[in-house]
Amino acid sequence: MAVEQVTADGPALTISARTTTSEARCPTCGTVSRHRHGRYRRRLDDVTLTGRRTVIDLAVQRFRCAADGCPRRTFTEQTDGLTERFARRTPRLRHVFERLMQMLAGRPDARLTKHLAIPVSPDTLLQLLRRRPEQPRTRAPRVLGVDDFATRKGHVYATILLDMETGERVDVLPDRTADTLAAWLREHPGAELVCRDRGGAYAEAVRTAAQDAVQVADRFHVWKNLCEAVEKCVVLHRACLPEPTSDNEPDQATSVPPEATASAAVPAEWEGVRVAKRRERHAAVHELLAKGVEICAIADALGLDRKTVRRYACAATPEDMAPAGGGRRGSRVDPFLPYLHERWNQGCTDAARLFGEIRERGYSGSQRTVRRHLESVRASGKPAPKVTRQLSVRRATHLITSHPDRLDGSSTFRLKKLLARSPELEAVAACVESFAKMMAELDGRRLPDWHDQAEATGFPSLKAWSTASAKTSTR
Template identity: 80%
Template structure:
């Protein structure tokens, strides 16, 4: 290519040039031709120069194909790295636009191109990304990672496949069903190890399409399942969380909320909650016995589906796992001793009490304070002494934390809790043995641990044991090898960012391309 002239003004730089080739290769048959048919000029946008738009005004040649049997009569020469068929921009500028689209999505990328003096519409950017060629893959990687992510949380999910050895994103499937994954595995054989979570659909797909592959259940998910089971066990023994005191008045105080440090309430107030729990439990089980679904029961009783599900899974009202409490009680809980003391001294103005505890660091609302004091006012009795006690969440954290990560005070509170409740002491022993097995990657001890956990007699641990036994080989592999789903989880976090950037425009095909081509 020979440059003829360069002109510049305030808005653009124009480079006039022409090609100097004497021959070109036919794109259809591949034969080389020297027969010129004519010339014409093309205008190509290129990356900016000095903040101004750059236009290449290029004169190219057309050649005649002399090969016998070639259906193409004429063709235009292409300059490698500068021109492409039917393109109005150089490959370098196209790659810049594709990178903008990958990082910023449609609208933000279009705004950036306006600022950089290479204006292009968001729809053009979308078309460029959709036209980007993909490298075909004939076989699955040796170590395949599988995990799901939400395209519409709670409603629609998709699946990402990852090469666990290189970190390369292999494919994105439109759903998380066993049939879709099994079909992909049949079309792409070669997977020897499959890392997955505890989901049954992926396990079924691998068994059906790649029966010789070793399935590895991620040990983090198994540990999280254990922590959830421990949380339920602690909730069933929340009466043991209250720390003993010498004041008898504290014996009439009901336990705090099992999930947060919520205000303790007098025993007579707790009776209302117990009665309501029993009524709801009876109503839910009566409707379930008639074959009515969870959603229909929730609509009939005016409850949330999660609440109905908790009651449906509990055999007795006492087995109902309390729902997580909000932050309302958490904020006011540290100031309850002061509030009750001032109330008993005769100060019953909620606004004044809220102002006093605000000076001591309270960041909640006056309405929260008023709501708590309303219950004290309705009782007609002095405010009860607030007993010091662990929340279920805090107790679960103490039991499931590494001993080296606990300070002296936390270690002492854990020892006191386990001394008060031998049942939780047995649960803590199970957690310790499982953590040791997981840290040592010694999955051979898993059958012994299952017997130990089952011997505690806790229904949540028994349920966990039954689930692990149904997936015993995969869990054993997860506790015995160094493979895990950490890389896949990292890509799922990256997908969340991509979804936010493409909010409102990311159809699945576009989202898939952004995921596969992301850095």
């Protein structure tokens, strides 16, 4: 090629060039032709230069095919690495779009291309990815990643296979059963490491079809399962979640952080009924199990679902069946209840006025929610009760399992107060911190010591999870 001119016109950079070849090969019959038929210009988008959109205005040649019997009369020359048939982008730019689509979805990718000065629509990006030629595989990658995803959440699931060393997709299976994955592994041998979640179906498939492969749990699922175990520990000590009022603490009515999730306490009599019912069912299920009664028969006898009976059967104590929410679901108005009740007792009973006041303080809910809460206070005929500030189970779990550098000053203060009220949860937080350091430093030699530390806490959920982790390698 010969570059004729470079023009910078606003946000675009145009490079005018022409080809200088004297012959080209016919793409149909492969005959080399020197008979030039004519020229025409092609405009190709290329990767950006100096932050500007780059367009290559290229003059290419058309040649006549001299072979007798060739159905193609004329053809256009193609320049390796620069032009492709019917393409309006260079192969370099197409490769950039394909890599972006592999890491992002269509719409986020399209928004990113605007900042890169190469704007393109999500539909075009999806078409480029679909046109990418498939690379047939006869062997599995050395490190195979296996995970499920929902094509219709709650109904239809599929399995995606990834090369964990390159991050590229290997294959997609139509379901997430053990038989389907086992059949794929038999057809594609060679996997040395299988990185998967903690699901039993994938584990069984690997044990059946790839016995020499080492199964490892990825960090995301390991940490997710640890958070679930910590949440069960918090549920058992949810009596420590209410925060004692102190003059030194900031007033939540005047400064409410967006992450505040304090909720009104559940009435003690309601909580007592639920606990008693849970213990009664747990005792009944285990009594029938001791007699050798099957799960289905127990479900019919007690009028429960089989999954519920199985959860009671797997729980060593009734406390292990405690609900993860620790009470009713929180509402957006909960952080503002201390202020609402204080203003109500001062004589302001106008719901619309109170709604306007808390909206200025950061409330993002509806006026109907405020009015519905105040109606119950009005119907009681008594002064508004004092609301005890407390952490939700989910918020407390988040504080314990979050990196200290990612907590602001208010969250760090609330975590210290919580651990000071509960030495048991302080031991759990120490276990979480030591496990996080072990994962960050990739030091699996400390896993047996951490297992002893988790068992020393005395929490069944943490002990069971640590036992399972000790049997599974982590990567």
